[in-house]
Amino acid sequence: MKYSSLNYNSKKVGFLDAVIKGLAPDRGLYFPEKIPILDKNFISSIENYSNNEIAFKVIEPFIGNEIPKNILQKIIEETLSFDFPLVKITENISTLELFKGPTLAFKDVGARFMARCLSYGNKIKKHNKITVLVATSGDTGGAVADGFYKVKGIDVIILFPKGKVSKLQELQLTTLNENITAIEIDGTFDQCQDMVKSAFIDPELIDKIKLTSANSINIARWLSQMFYYFIAFKNRPNPTKKLVISVPCGNFGNICAGIISNKMGLPINHFIASTNSNDTVLNYLNSGNYIPKKSIQTISNAMDVGDPSNFIRIQKIFNNDLLKLKKTLSSYSYSDKQTESAIKEIFSYNNYIADPHGAIGFLGIKDYFISQEDPSSLQGIFLETAHPIKFANIVERIINTKIESPSQIKGIRNLKSNKLTMVGYNELKSFLLAKN
Secondary structure: OOEEEOOOOOOOEOHHHHHHHOOOOOOOOEEEOOOOOOOHHHHHOHHHOOHHHHHHHHHHHHHOOOOOHHHHHHHHHHHOOOOOOEEEOOOOEEEEEOOOOOOOEOHHHHHHHHHHHHHHHHHHHOOOOEEEEEEOOOHHHHHHHHHHOOOOOEEEEEEEEOOOOOHHHHHHHHOOOOOEEEEEEOOOHHHHHHHHHHHHOOHHHHHHOOEEOOOOOOHHHHHOOHHHHHHHHHOOOOOOOEEEEEEEOOOOHHHHHHHHHHHOOOOOOEEEEEEOOOOHHHHHHHHOOOOOOOOOOOOOHHHOOOOOOOHHHHHHHOOOOHHHHHHHEEEEEOOHHHHHHHHHHHHHOOOOOOOHHHHHHHHHHHHHHHHOOOHHHEEEEEEEOEOHHHHHHHHHHHHOOOOOOOHHHOOHHHOOOOOEEEOOHHHHHHHHHHHO
């Protein structure tokens, strides 16, 4: 499998080179030259396969012979080392819990998979050191910090917007140290992401530092998210009904991976991009004009993205045909007030506690069902992307119930936070050059 830049001004590269580079030299996102089609017998008998076996069959065509079979199997085994429970909420709506990993966020899968692929690629390509530079709006940073912690030959620099991540998320970013450096930026997530992109095309940095990113712009982070959709399909409650999946969307990498899964042959009937007040994609679907916005701060902070990087990949999948895209994808946008009401409503069903992102996913399913002539023929799954403990101050107030702390974070509040503070790109550049 070869990967091309979506700016169409860089050479095609193989999987490991694309992982190591992160962004193409022309600043474009990498995209596979073709989307492989899976055997129909595999799909029809998917319940007979383990999660690890499913993941191998799904990802192997995108990697080819660049990672030996036994090593790829080991990477998958270490990546999917926790559960992905499907929990019934209402008669026809369930949630797929993606927060059972070490940092309690869905991004643990992509971060762990990428860290192991990058470590293998670094060894094969014989680079002395790789610097992972990543921006986070919440959960990416913690997952990347944990996934790359103490990995030899790799330094990690994480940029996060000041005052716009939860306290627990900030602790997950700033308490590991070792090869992890957290930098607080006085600005928005979009500004953090622009600084990362600027670094990748800065000739002076490129000449002296081997840079890559661990956002979902990196193909290893992005493509491994396909695993969720195959697992959801395998464990769907009612195989006789058409499956609709609602994804809380920020940078649109997760839902893009779902759409790729569908193009590979996974029979998902429809996707819903459920967003907070950052409604750039919703406006595009309604108007046909893609107009990036300044990001708006909300209680679902991991989705506070005004110019989602991965949406260009979704447009590529449909060759920029808006009508075809709308047959596969719908979008809805919700305010903080609506999000809080949804958390309360979900709690009324068997005391299930949802985080703000999952609550928005739930609302998307509900509104889509209302728009359909025969919703009884559908089953909906929304992705619960983060443990509600990450937003305890918000969620506990709404449901008037204390959230039990999972084992993954017990003791983290007693750790010392260690972070740097910066304002603009020049300051970041000077720091990177001095560090290397």
